[in-house]
Amino acid sequence: DAKTTQPTSMDCAEGRAANLPCNHSTISGNEYVYWYRQIHSQGPQYIIHGLKNNETNEMASLIITEDRKSSTLILPHATLRDTAVYYCIVKTDSWGKLQFGAGTQVVVTP
Amino acid sequence: KAGVTQTPRYLIKTRGQQVTLSCSPISGHRSVSWYQQTPGQGLQFLFEYFSETQRNKGNFPGRFSGRQFSNSRSEMNVSTLELGDSALYLCASSLRAGGGTDTQYFGPGTRLTVL
Numbered sequence: 001d002a003k004t005t006q007p008t009s010m011d012c013a014e015g016r017a018a019n020l021p022c023n024h025s026t027i028s029g030n031e032y033v034y035w036y037r038q039i040h041s042q043g044p045q046y047i048i049h050g051l052k053n054n055e056t057n058e059m060a061s062l063i064i065t066e067d068r069k070s071s072t073l074i075l076p077h078a079t080l081r082d083t084a085v086y087y088c089i090v091k092t093d094s095w096g097k098l099q100f101g102a103g104t105q106v107v108v109t110p
Numbered sequence: 111k112a113g114v115t116q117t118p119r120y121l122i123k124t125r126g127q128q129v130t131l132s133c134s135p136i137s138g139h140r141s142v143s144w145y146q147q148t149p150g151q152g153l154q155f156l157f158e159y160f161s162e163t164q165r166n167k168g169n170f171p172g173r174f175s176g177r178q179f180s181n182s183r184s185e186m187n188v189s190t191l192e193l194g195d196s197a198l199y200l201c202a203s204s205l206r207a208g209g210g211t212d213t214q215y216f217g218p219g220t221r222l223t224v225l
Contacts, residue, residue, distance in 0.1 A: 032211045043114075043200050043216035044153070051211075087153075091211075097143065097155030097168060098202075098214060 004088045009105040012082075018075040020104055022088030025069040031092050033064060035073045037084040038103070044087065047073065078108045111137055114203050114217035122223045128189040131220045135182050135203030141165075142184035143214060144176060147198040159184055160206055188222075196224045 005023040012018040024033065032051050036044040048055055048062045050071075055062045061074040075082055087103040115134045123129050135142050144156040155168040159178035176186040182203075188195055198221050202214035 034213075036216075041198065041219075041221075043202075043218050046213055046215055049211065049213060097158065097166060098145075098153075099155070100145075100153035102152060 003099075004090055004101055006086070006088050006101065006104045008102065009107070012075075012078045012106060012108050014080060014108055014110050015077055018078045018082065018106060018108070020073040020075075020086050020088075020106065021070065022073070023070045024088070024090045027068050027090050028092070031090045033062065033068075033071050034089045034091055034098070035060070035062065036087045036089065036098075036100075037082075038087070039081075039084045044100075045084075047086075078106075080108050080110065082106065083108045114201055114215055116199075116201050116217040116220050118220060119218065120221045120223075122225060123191050124225050125191055125193060127191050128187060129191060129222060130185055130187050131199055131201075131222075133184045133186075133201030133203075133217060135184070135201075136215055139203035139205050139215075140182055141204045141206040141212070142178055142182065143202045143204070144184070144186050145200040145202065145216075146170075147200060147219070148194075148196070153200070156186065191224045193224050195222065197222060 034049040035047040038044045048060050050062045064071045085103040117132045141160040143158040147153045158166040162178045173189045178184045198219045200219045202216045204212045204214045
């Protein structure tokens with residue numbers, strides 16, 4: 001599976017949109033982009049995933065560039081409860097593990 | 111629908127002992143994966159089970175083993191515990207219905223402390 005690069009940390013003001021970038025320049029055609037987040041000491045929470053089209057659900061939006069080499073997770077109105085480590089993962093559909101990197105520590109401040 | 115459940119939530123053992131952790135997947139999910147999370151190594155894949163068969167295995171010693179039952183519930187076992195086995199052990203379940211992608215949903219984890 002392709003590797004991903006994310007910023008180590010970022011701050012966001014409560015009520016503002018949080019835009020989390022992820023680089024996956026070696027992504028293959030059959031690899032999906034997944035986003036999870038982990039609030040301290042809890043199990044990772046699935047957020048969203050996509051292949052090449054932009055996706056939106058009740059939690060977030062996922063914007064994937066046309067060449068699929070990078071993506072952005074958007075939390076439209078960040079709240080204090082969105083403070084967490086966010087992981088961007090590239091995964092094929094085959095039997096396989098989720099390869100977690102270090103993720104981005106997002107801190108939402110009042 | 112209930113989420114993934116893991117028992118026990120917390121466990122304290124001493125070196126040399128063995129431990130068994132349990133995971134009940136989301137109803138209807140047929141695949142269970144196990145992960146270990148430590149401050150130094152982060153989240154690492156242990157193994158995945160589907161239809162009572164191990165389908166994929168991470169780079170862990172043979173002291174780590176698992177199994178899956180016919181109702182898709184899974185257990186993992188760690189024998190001859192070492193201090194370095196102290197970690198949060200996470201279980202994730204997925205549908206594995208075939209075709210398209212397959213999303214894993216995680217449980218709350220079991221916090222194992224080895225003294």
